[in-house]
Amino acid sequence: MSGLRKGRAASSSGSPHAPTLLGAHHSALTSAGDSSQHELEPNAIGLIQSTIMSIASSAPTASITISLGALLVAAAYGGAMTVLIVMLPMLGIAYSYSRLNKWEPNCGASYVWVGRSMGPYIGFMVGWVVLAATIYGDIASALPVGPAFLSLLGLDPSSRIGAAMASTALCVIVILIAVLGIVISARFQVGMFAVEFAILFVFVGIGLWKTFVTHPAGFVHPSIGWLSPMGVDGHGSLVGGLLIAVFLIAGWDASLYVNEETKRPSVNPGRAVMLSVVGLGVLYAIMMVAFQGVASEHVMNNNTAAGLSFAAHRLVGGGWDKAMSVAILMSSVASTQIGFVTLSRICYAMGADQLLPRPFTKINKRLRTPVFGTVVVGLLIIVVLLLSIYLSSVANAFGTILTSTGILFGTFYAFGALANTWFFRSQIRQSFKSFLLVAAIPLGAVAVLAWIIVKSLQGFSAGANIALVVTIALGVVAMLAARLTNSPFFSIPRERFQEGRLRAEA
Numbered sequence: 001m002s003g004l005r006k007g008r009a010a011s012s013s014g015s016p017h018a019p020t021l022l023g024a025h026h027s028a029l030t031s032a033g034d035s036s037q038h039e040l041e042p043n044a045i046g047l048i049q050s051t052i053m054s055i056a057s058s059a060p061t062a063s064i065t066i067s068l069g070a071l072l073v074a075a076a077y078g079g080a081m082t083v084l085i086v087m088l089p090m091l092g093i094a095y096s097y098s099r100l101n102k103w104e105p106n107c108g109a110s111y112v113w114v115g116r117s118m119g120p121y122i123g124f125m126v127g128w129v130v131l132a133a134t135i136y137g138d139i140a141s142a143l144p145v146g147p148a149f150l151s152l153l154g155l156d157p158s159s160r161i162g163a164a165m166a167s168t169a170l171c172v173i174v175i176l177i178a179v180l181g182i183v184i185s186a187r188f189q190v191g192m193f194a195v196e197f198a199i200l201f202v203f204v205g206i207g208l209w210k211t212f213v214t215h216p217a218g219f220v221h222p223s224i225g226w227l228s229p230m231g232v233d234g235h236g237s238l239v240g241g242l243l244i245a246v247f248l249i250a251g252w253d254a255s256l257y258v259n260e261e262t263k264r265p266s267v268n269p270g271r272a273v274m275l276s277v278v279g280l281g282v283l284y285a286i287m288m289v290a291f292q293g294v295a296s297e298h299v300m301n302n303n304t305a306a307g308l309s310f311a312a313h314r315l316v317g318g319g320w321d322k323a324m325s326v327a328i329l330m331s332s333v334a335s336t337q338i339g340f341v342t343l344s345r346i347c348y349a350m351g352a353d354q355l356l357p358r359p360f361t362k363i364n365k366r367l368r369t370p371v372f373g374t375v376v377v378g379l380l381i382i383v384v385l386l387l388s389i390y391l392s393s394v395a396n397a398f399g400t401i402l403t404s405t406g407i408l409f410g411t412f413y414a415f416g417a418l419a420n421t422w423f424f425r426s427q428i429r430q431s432f433k434s435f436l437l438v439a440a441i442p443l444g445a446v447a448v449l450a451w452i453i454v455k456s457l458q459g460f461s462a463g464a465n466i467a468l469v470v471t472i473a474l475g476v477v478a479m480l481a482a483r484l485t486n487s488p489f490f491s492i493p494r495e496r497f498q499e500g501r502l503r504a505e506a
Contacts, residue, residue: 040261145329151325178378208290
């Protein structure tokens with residue numbers, strides 16, 4: 001990796017990453033936050049693969065499994081509308097990300113965009129929050145893998161040694177796939193996606209048919225209340241439903257961290273995140289309608305831990321419901337694997353900016369992947385998994401930490417949208433359309449997320465609040481440590497968009 005130079009000089013010359021659709025020229029000089037010296041494999045994956053990776057990162061089947069009962073109770077059968085409501089601000093934020101990606105397709109994504117537009121210290125903290133949220137989310141995806149695999153084989157899912165061995169083996173396999181390169185990872189994701197969604201769509205079809213047409217005994221008849229975010233007879237909690245919906249859709253940004261390895265890097269990753277937000281929102285809404293009526297609310301609530309496995313058993317009986325277990329397992333494994341890929345790219349970008357130790361910038365010349373970062377992240381997650389399996393205190397502590405994951409995702413999503421408004425602020429007065437795209441839609445989405453975050457914090461336990469504070473405090477310590485190493489990232493000037501050029505501000 002070549003050394004990075006401090007500062008950025010204004011230049012009107014073009015670059016391979018120039019955001020021509022925005023009418024601006026990118027500086028050709030190398031500096032902190034600039035991807036021109038990164039050594040990842042370019043043009044390796046296409047739009048479809050990029051979109052699938054973003055959808056897989058959200059782990060749709062696994063996520064709805066653990067959220068079906070909770071969302072049904074919170075929204076009183078209005079969960080589908082709740083998800084669609086959350087989809088709208090998320091789509092606004094995804095569009096903001098797509099505009100920023102046209103400016104600088106960098107695998108560091110939001111921390112780079114925020115750092116170069118709003119200030120490096122804010123940018124670093126955004127990067128730290130992205131890392132924390134992604135690590136917590138990846139561990140949450142990996143936790144059920146071992147027990148689910150044992151259950152699928154007909155073995156005891158409560159066996160600690162069995163869960164430890166299965167979880168470790170599966171994590172090692174997906175780490176190896178991530179190390180072998182982005183092309184192999186994308187093919188793996190496409191294969192898992194095809195099988196998972198083939199199974200899922202069959203059950204969705206059966207669920208819709210039985211709920212709306214045949215009405216077997218014990219099924220709940222749909223009503224007009226299912227179309228209300230307040231649920232049947234207004235008994236739902238809008239706040240509670242929105243919180244769960246945010247958790248479900250989070251993760252759609254994965255394609256941005258492989259943008260440098262994507263064909264048309266300034267365009268396709270942005271399109272992928274918007275497609276994935278819409279796809280996830282519609283998918284979750286359909287799944288809620290298809291599965292929430294398979295039993296009464298009381299019965300569903302008593303079987304909330306089983307989620308889709310219980311719903312599948314109600315739909316097709318014993319035996320065939322194992323297919324849903326396969327889909328759930330594949331969803332968890334796929335999400336864990338893409339987590340390794342995205343985390344290693346974020347660490348790679350931060351290492352290149354001297355915000356993390358330099359070994360994170362090591363790229364295998366043949367595989368074109370950050371092997372060190374991938375292995376370190378993978379080993380960290382394996383260690384936490386094993387500790388959670390064998391030590392109940394660690395499992396309880398991590399369960400408390402996971403409560404803050406949605407807050408962390410919402411926070412860095414909001415800052416990404418703010419960066420879009422701040423960087424492109426010179427366009428606000430150009431036209432009503434520009435006002436909508438640069439200010440109204442992003443800031444409206446930020447306001448919705450801020451409201452959800454505030455409401456969430458009000459309901460947090462003391463332990464969850466402490467976990468959140470500790471996470472942020474560790475980020476501040478890491479930022480100060482990076483600052484003491486004289487990282488060039490902290491010396492970059494702020495930038496803003498102007499027609500025809502980028503202007504650096506003191």
